[in-house]
Amino acid sequence: MHTGIIHVLITLVFQATILRDMEKFAGWWRIGFIYMASGIGGTMLSGILIPYQPEVGASGALYGILASLIVEVVVNWKIYKSPVMELGKLLLLVIFLFLVGLLPWIDNFAHIGGFLFGFLTAFVVLPHINFSEEDRIAKLVVQIACGVLAVVLFG
Numbered sequence: 001m002h003t004g005i006i007h008v009l010i011t012l013v014f015q016a017t018i019l020r021d022m023e024k025f026a027g028w029w030r031i032g033f034i035y036m037a038s039g040i041g042g043t044m045l046s047g048i049l050i051p052y053q054p055e056v057g058a059s060g061a062l063y064g065i066l067a068s069l070i071v072e073v074v075v076n077w078k079i080y081k082s083p084v085m086e087l088g089k090l091l092l093l094v095i096f097l098f099l100v101g102l103l104p105w106i107d108n109f110a111h112i113g114g115f116l117f118g119f120l121t122a123f124v125v126l127p128h129i130n131f132s133e134e135d136r137i138a139k140l141v142v143q144i145a146c147g148v149l150a151v152v153l154f155g
Contacts, residue, residue, distance in 0.1 A: 007057055014062050022065060025072070030125045031065070034118055038064020041117025041154070042110035049109045060110040064118020066094055071122035075139065076129050120150040 023031045042060020046053075070090050077083045094115070101108035123146035130136035 011058055011062065014065075018069070019062075019065055022068065026068075026126050030127075031068070033125055034064055034068050034121045035061045037121040037150070038062075038067070038114040038118035042112075042114030044154075045113025045116075046107050046110040050107070053107065055107050055110055059107070060114025061118075063094075063097070063111045063114040064121070066090070066097070067115045067118035068122035068126060070094070071119060072126060075123070075126065078131055079129060117150060117153070120146045120153075123147075124150065 019031065019035070039058060039061035042063065043055065046055050046060070070087065073080065073083055073087050073090065080086055098108065098111060100106065101111050124143050128139050128143075130139065
């Protein structure tokens with residue numbers, strides 16, 4: 001359910017561009033899992049914090065995909081030519097979108113919840129490139145911590 005044609009078009013453009021590229025990179029089941037967990041997490045946070053306000057759209061799930069892009073840059077930092085620039089661009093986009101979420105009738109709590117759960121689940125399910133044994137162990141510790149935190153927050 002969406003609030004109008006513009007809302008549907010924004011969602012569809014995001015899904016046809018960024019989501020499609022992420023599926024090519026990580027596979028449909030990983031991105032589908034992140035998308036669903038982010039959508040559920042965003043809806044849960046919104047329902048807890050503002051229980052009597054209706055919510056429509058998939059924006060929590062879309063913010064989760066944005067968070068997974070940030071995780072992908074952080075985890076695979078060494079393979080980027082200029083990772084600081086890539087991370088900076090993504091963070092500016094996310095900050096801009098969170099600021100847009102401050103407009104009336106936009107549920108920023110769903111965006112925050114979707115972003116948080118997308119961030120946590122992306123650390124768990126996205127593929128990692130290990131550059132050394134220490135790197136592998138560090139990434140495994142982060143994966144376990146994020147997985148446990150996501151389960152605790154869902155529970």
